[in-house]
Amino acid sequence: MSWYRYCLLLLCLLPALAWADEPLLQVQQKLRPEFQSLAGSRKVPGLSIALVVDGRARWVESFGYADRNLRRPLRNDSRHNLGDLSKIFVAALAARLAAAGKVDLAVPLTRYLPDLRIAGGDTAAVNLTRLLTHHAGLPANQLAGMYYEAGTAAGVASLPPQALYFAQPPGSVYAYSNIGLELAAQALAAAGAASYAQLLQDQVLTPLGLVQTGFAPREDDAQGHRKGKPIAPPVLAREQAALGLRGSIADLARLAEQLTAPVPQLDLSSLLQPYNRDSLLDLDYRNGLAFSLFADRRPQVGTLARLSSLYPGARGRIDIALDQRTAVIVLANGADAGDAVDETIDALLDAWLQAAHAIAPREAKAGLPVRAEWPAAARPDSAARYYSSAAGLVALTPDGDDFDVRVLGLRFSAERRDDGWFRLHLRLLGVPLDLGPLRRVLVAPAVVAQQRVLIVWAARRSYLIGSAWQPPPLPAAVQALAGSYRLLNPDSLTTELGIARLQLELDDGVLSASYPLDIPLLRTRVPLQPEGDDALRVPGIGSIVGERLRLERADGRTRLHYSGYVFERE
Structure with a gap:
């Protein structure tokens, strides 16, 4: 083609190219000033955003500070604490190993961890699908030692035996569990005959060119902040696979390209397929191997996939509009940035859907319908x-x-x-x-x-x-447990929450536990019922219930063991 004809063709294409970028320009002109004014504040020291459409990152930008005290700018390659967003990578590795025939997500987990024993039920009922979709029935967390400062040893080994019990019947209902995700990572490591970190590097990070994702903290990471002050030294997660990855907004955008591309380099579609249609107790809630799935309140949008993260000093969220092949990601390095992250991601997705698809923004304060549908179940x-x-x-x-x-x-x-x-x-x-x-x-x-x-x-x-829940009759020995209990092994989490004591109360035949909340007017009252002679259980179906408290009576002392913490009767 001659130079003249090439220039002529380029001139003809310029209007079309400008038109193709017009929705993006509209979105950027509307939102960039808002993001610039939001970042750098006490609540939101730094803010990173990404818009990915049809397998291509259209807008990736960072605002504010990686370290607010030092005024160190936040960049697109600055690594954030990903927290719960780490679960996407566990699911991605599972999908890769399943596609290679190295793991079967539906077989009992004991195929890969033959010595595994989970108390209170049938261990063979647990498989990788149930673990990755939070339907294995395991408790949410082992709270004591869950987070620790870099440079110190974790207080408790990952997945201590006392954390491995059934809080819910496996397969019955969604019950969020970091314990389950960490157990899944151990099974993947056993199936792949390598460490989880090495398998993740070989199967996911290297193929996708994710060079700013890893576990070890670095000096140039985005510092977590609490009340506007950097958290130093950095806080690490004991359950590294479930919570401990650090990654940049640029790397997350590259991963989102695989989740939105018509023909991706790596097939990760299983992360976005519903796996719990048979769980009647989940009602309208659906989830894939990593994401929650739900219908947007605007019918023309269709299904949204979502995963949110809450980590000490950091917040994050990713939303994917499946029908529009559009992903939006927001990361912030502030403990108080949760509302800002939600508002930012909603504004970014709504602005793009309006500019590119003429879909009106959601009604932020939409009222109730005259008639609300009942779930079929x-x-x-x-x-x-x-x-x-x-x-x-x-x-x-x-x-x-x-x-x-x-x-x-x-x-x-x-x-x-x-x-x-x-x-x-x-x-x-x-x-x-x-x-x-x-x-x-x-x-x-x-x-x-x-x-x-x-x-x-x-x-x-x-x-x-x-x-x-029908409170059971309480034996005299259980009624005598009412009283104040002092925490013997405080850590950074209980210090942050202001928990130094636990109160067991007996009122109208109901035994309950209460502890302070750092919110005016609110007071906890967690019901308890005896389970055998040496344990109490939080009754109920679903997340954060069904958990156990172990009783210890010796030398005239009474102690309660809950999630790794030890409380002694005063």
């Missing part, structure tokens, strides 16, 4: 007296067709609607208050899979939030 139920939930004990008292709700030290009135759902009103000093968030949620007692449960409706989706 649920039917209305009368209110039980008590429900056990991740928020602790929920007490319901009938009031005609309505009922009174008490949870976390707060009181609500629940007003029945014609569709069988109940609308909540906060009662403060006896006065009902119609607060903003309560205008967008509904609750209802229901029966699902022959279980009496409490469910919530929000943004066109229904979720399990608690299960009915």
